[in-house]
Amino acid sequence: MRLLSLEVKGAACFRNPIRLGEFDPGINIIYGPNECGKSTLITCLARAFFDKSNTKAQEVESLRPWGTALSPEVSVEFRAGSGTEGKQYRLNKGFLDRPYTQLFERTSAGYELLADGDKAEEIVRGMWRSSVPARGATKIDHWGLARLLWFRQDRERFDRPPLNDETLLNELRQTLQVMTITKEEEALFDLLEAELAKIVTGKRRDFVRNSPIEQLRRQLDELTATIASVDQRLELAEELSERAGYLEATISKSISDRDAKKAELRELQDKAAHVKQLRNDLKLAQSQLQALKTRHTALRADKDTIKSARESIDKLDKELESMKADCERLESEVAGAEKRIADKERDQRDLWERLREAKSRLERCRRVKQLRTWAQDIEQKRSLLDKLKGKTKELGEVKADLSKLSVPSKAELERVEELKSQIAELEARLKAVGLSFEVVAHADVVVDFGAGEADAESGEADTESLEAGAESEGASGAGTTRSCLKAGESETFHASQEATLRVPDLLTVKVKSGSGEVASVRKELRNARTEMSDLLRRFSAESTAELHQIVARASGLRDLQARLQKEIAELTQTDRADLEEDIAKLEGQLKSGLASENLSTYDLASVDPGNEDQLAEQVAKLEADDRSVQKELDELRKTVAEGRERCARLRTQIQGHEELREYRQTSIGDTLKNYGGDESALERQFSEVCIEVDRKEAAIKELMDQLPPESEDPEKRVEALQIELDNIENDLESKRREMNQIEGRLEEMAQSDVYLQKAKAEERLDLTKRQLHRELVRARALRLIQVLFERHKQAMSTGLSKPIEDKVSKYWGSVRDRSDVRASLGTDMELALLNGSGASVEPDLFSAGAREQLYVIARLAVAELLSSREPLIVVLDDALVFTDSHRHDRMLEIVKQLSEKMQILILTSHEDRFRALPGRRFDLAELRSRSLSA
């Protein structure tokens, strides 16, 4: 379809008729400022095509120009149908007060009425695949193909284009010749799916719990378990049978074994009896041999006794002889030694006499020496004592001098000095007198004058206080007056005691009167002089200088006293009394010593005591001689004692040997008594017994050879065999018992016919398996149909969506300069974008500009597909306002390209943005003004 012209009157802002035409078959740009009626034109076009003329809906009523009774009227000229079938039509439509619909078809003779009223409207609806609501005005949903192709200036432009519109999809199917699924097919597959749902769960593709398959599976499990248990029993039967077979074989073997062993036992028992007899004989022979051996031993013992006694006697005789010789030699040795002892004892006595004499001389020499030492000591101590007595006397004199002298104390001395200076000061002060003065200003000066008013008693203190006040407060002190004297002026200042005159910045003059003070100074002076004279009188001094001389003399005496005391201390470490006592004691000792030596004090010096060292040496020599004589004596005495002891011992031994010899002689006699005292009888008996023993031993050996060896002892073998036989019998018994048990169990099993149970269970199992197989085949068949159905359904929808996806991808790629992004339509034909890695990109997250571009592209793509059969009208009302200039250019490229396949109406208030496009342009503002002027 292509629009040729559009005429509107009595609608909204178009009270007067306005006509647009002839439209370009490609691009038409209708421009004008805002509110000049661009969108109203499109609304009127839609109302004309899609609404019933007689509708009284509010939407149509709102088209009536405000404040008028005009009714909207629209006239559209258009071509419809493709190729040679295309025809030109005119649709005239009036609404509200004068509703009408007329459809004209252009023939060679001009427009001829084709239909009017409902009929005409129906034809037009057929062209647009549009529909009408039961009542009211059409909504965009009713607009058929225009729903998608007309991109209007409303909110919907930012919603995804409704590609799932059934009308649109049907149109696309027809245009693209894609097959559609029929209702019957849907119904058939629904039916099959319902069958499947009875067997298989939708989600996990598992079998429905109570479906025949599940029931059969359960039965199968039960049967398998039954068979397993029957099989076990059969296996058990088999095992038991085998065991029984084995037992049977072993039992018969055991029986023959037992019989053989019994025969062997009998044979062995005979053998055992013979051996027993042999043993008895042997025992007897052995006991006889034993008796012979005892006899033999006794005889040999007697022989040995006699022999050894004789040998012993011989030995004793030899020993006695040598011992007696030894004894005699020892006795002569002892006698010699005793004689030498007597000689030595005499020598010793002489030696002792000489030693005593030497010792007494040495002692006298030592005593004299001691006495001389004591005499010297006494002399020394006496001289020390005299010296001490002299010093003590001198000290006593110094002490007396000191006590006689009166010395002033340090405080008293200081006081004297103090008083002396005080008196001098006071005397100076007495010389001061009272004063007053006048000040004459020679220039303009300011004079501060402070007068002290204190009484005379405390004048000095007051002066100080005024001074302090003047310094701290300047001229404004309490007793201060300030006078300003002009040149030539004068003033007199008065004060009683003292005054301060201050010329600021120049000088301060302080004046004090002493008259008030005189009395007090004199009193003080008097006091000071009295105290001074008192002090001097006390120390019998005329002046302070004399007082100082007294102090110096006292200090000299004290020094002398200290020196003497120190000297005395140095002379006697101890007390003086101790010293005198020592002297007395020493004199006592000396006196008694002299008496005992029979000497006078005088003799002590002259007597010769002899050389002490020579005397000591003599004594030591004599003592050494004595020790060597004593040692010789000791040795001789020891030799004598030992010799005597050895002699005694030898004599005892000799006696013991003689006794032993006697005993041996007796025992020989005793032994021979048994043989009548005849030694040859003993020898005879012994050789007889020896022959007898040899004979017996030969006999025993013979018997032993007849006996079987220990390991072949028939008795033992009989025993072992008996045990073996018992074991065999026991084993047989237990095997028979087991055999009976097994037979019992096998019989029991056979009674219950296990094999038949197994056969029946396996038959049931087979039946169940076959049933299950049939059910499974059916389930798989139904599932197979389902999968195939879904696959083909999917493939069909792909046939529809893929061309759209291709076109959108292509245009989007060219606008966005990206080739890796692909458009994708889901099963619900919802538009989405996939990036290079196949991840979905939500268009809702795009900017308004990008989203609008995408949605315009989608609409253009669908329009292009649909236009392959017949060109369609696409409306872009105020589109791409958010698009940047670069992408705007790209979009215009696409529009330009597509305008060869379809008619495009662009409504805009920015005509300049579309200059690049060819086609016709309509200035709506100008058209309106022209219609008004008309």
Add this chain to the structure above:
Amino acid sequence: MRFLHTADWQIGMKADHVAEVAERVREARLEAIDAIGRAASEHKVDFVLVAGDVFEHNQVGRQCARDVLRRLGTFPVDVYMIPGNHDHAGAGSIYSTGVFQQVPPNVHVLLEPQPIAINRVNTVLFPCPVKQKRTMSDPTEWIPAEPSDNTIRIGLAHGSVSDRGFGDFTDNPISLAAVGAKHLDYLALGHWHSAVQFSPRACYSGTPETTKHSERDSGNVLVVSIDRPGAEPQITPVRVGRLKWLEVDYELSEPLLDSLDGLRSKLGELSEDPSNTLVRLKLTGVSTSEILLTIDDLVDDLKSTYLHVDVDLAGLVPGTAVDKLYEWAQTRPLARAVLADLRRILCPQGYDETAATEETDAGSPMTDLASVAAEAKLPEDEDGRITQEEAQAALIEMLKALEGLER
């Protein structure tokens, strides 16, 4: 002298291959004993030889064993039997149980390899009882090779003939050379269920009651006549089996209904006693979903007539010519595409790729069946392949659904 040779009664046999009628199959085997007794009487034989495997297993029930003995007791002649590999005389043998302590006087269970003289007919019997389930030695070995002393010498053995040319059997091997070497007039063999006659002197009688479909020649006993020692035996097979195990191959053709009628009449011709006939039906030819659905009904119908019916549809090739389902799908691209895929599964070899492209022209590429199989996989489906059987079932389900839709 005349005797009846039989073997392999397999009393108490399990029949899981025809599990629905297993009880009846077992019963028939017991009834066969009576038939053998009747045959013995009819053919006036001197004695009956049973060459092993009277029982299926040594653990068959004692009640069952008593039943067998009771039936044998009714025989007009002596019965000589040996144990076979199924009921061997080893440990746990059924023959050593209490039931066999008291057998009817005409019944002789020969458990030892010892000659048995049947003087009345100048015959010596050499029984070769099986002592264990499986041996590698020839059970006839013990038979003395002494020259004929003018008695008829008959061997009775159970095992596989091991001579070259008769198969490669190693269990209980029996050499036919024994017949000549031991001067046997006849060797009565048991173990093989189909009757085999190696020479007039060595035969398997086969089982008297067929055990399964594939047995070539079973359901008989042999009546053997030997006039004198060394004379060639006269052998006559006598039918005693009651059950008929029928194997039928049938090719379906158009028109279908006529073809099915043809099948019915063919079955009728083949079996005069349907209630004792077990049918294995193998169908070939062209199938359609309608045929598949009809065959289900047909089988149900046959089952009411015949003792057992088993149908093999694997030989059917799918055709589209007169298929209601394909016809319906002509104008329905989705259903058509699904059917095309099913067809590809049903005849993977004969599938025409170009035709497929046409059929799936709904704008979709060829379906990847391997991925379909993977996606469609359900539990209990080990290999995850889509089988022909499943594809057939899918067709049937679709057709049933379509019929449901039409109603």
